[in-house]
Amino acid sequence: xxxxxxxxxxxxxxxxxxxxxxxxxxxxxxxxxxxxxxxxxxxxxxxxxxxxxxxxxxxxxxxxxxxxxxxxxxxxxxxxxxxxxxxxxxxxxxxxxxxxxxxxxxxxxxxxxxxxxxxxxxxxxxxxxxxxxxxxxxxxxxxxxxxxxxxxxxxxxxxxxxxxxxxxxxxxxxxxxxxxxx
Ligand code: S6P
Ligand code: ZN
Numbered sequence: 001x002x003x004x005x006x007x008x009x010x011x012x013x014x015x016x017x018x019x020x021x022x023x024x025x026x027x028x029x030x031x032x033x034x035x036x037x038x039x040x041x042x043x044x045x046x047x048x049x050x051x052x053x054x055x056x057x058x059x060x061x062x063x064x065x066x067x068x069x070x071x072x073x074x075x076x077x078x079x080x081x082x083x084x085x086x087x088x089x090x091x092x093x094x095x096x097x098x099x100x101x102x103x104x105x106x107x108x109x110x111x112x113x114x115x116x117x118x119x120x121x122x123x124x125x126x127x128x129x130x131x132x133x134x135x136x137x138x139x140x141x142x143x144x145x146x147x148x149x150x151x152x153x154x155x156x157x158x159x160x161x162x163x164x165x166x167x168x169x170x171x172x173x174x175x176x177x178x179x180x181x182x
Contacts, residue, residue: 016142082132086152100140
């Protein structure tokens, strides 16, 4: 375990940008191949994750902002990859700062729960629920996530079969429909 010095970070709620010095990960359509039902014909940025640096250990709380840009591949809204935690029982809290979206959560047995994301809403993601954030609006969806330091990531299960549902634009609004590939 590391004994850290207390520190503070500033988050701009509108943009989700942090100061100082986050670790930034950018996901483009090319790094999301196979995640959407249709193939993309550009390599646009879809989302970025801005992580506050602390050791990924059980006695720390990791946290980050995620900025999911507005957009669609076919009629499917831009979204994160989604994952289970590698340590499956690790839970997480999301606080939406700006924009609007849907948080899709699913158990390994296919049970699915979808919750709204909008500014001021806290979503609790208990352990064992895979989670994916979908931007259903026309502005960036920005949220702050706090998670147990050793939660880790299991992307493989989602990469293989996706979530039980997909979120698509039907007549100008979001619709949650069964995933034909699940
Ligand atoms: C981490 C937490 C978020 C996501 C981020 C990107 O446990 O759930 O910080 O990592 O929203 O999503 P993904 O599925 O690409 O990691
Ligand atoms: Zn997570």
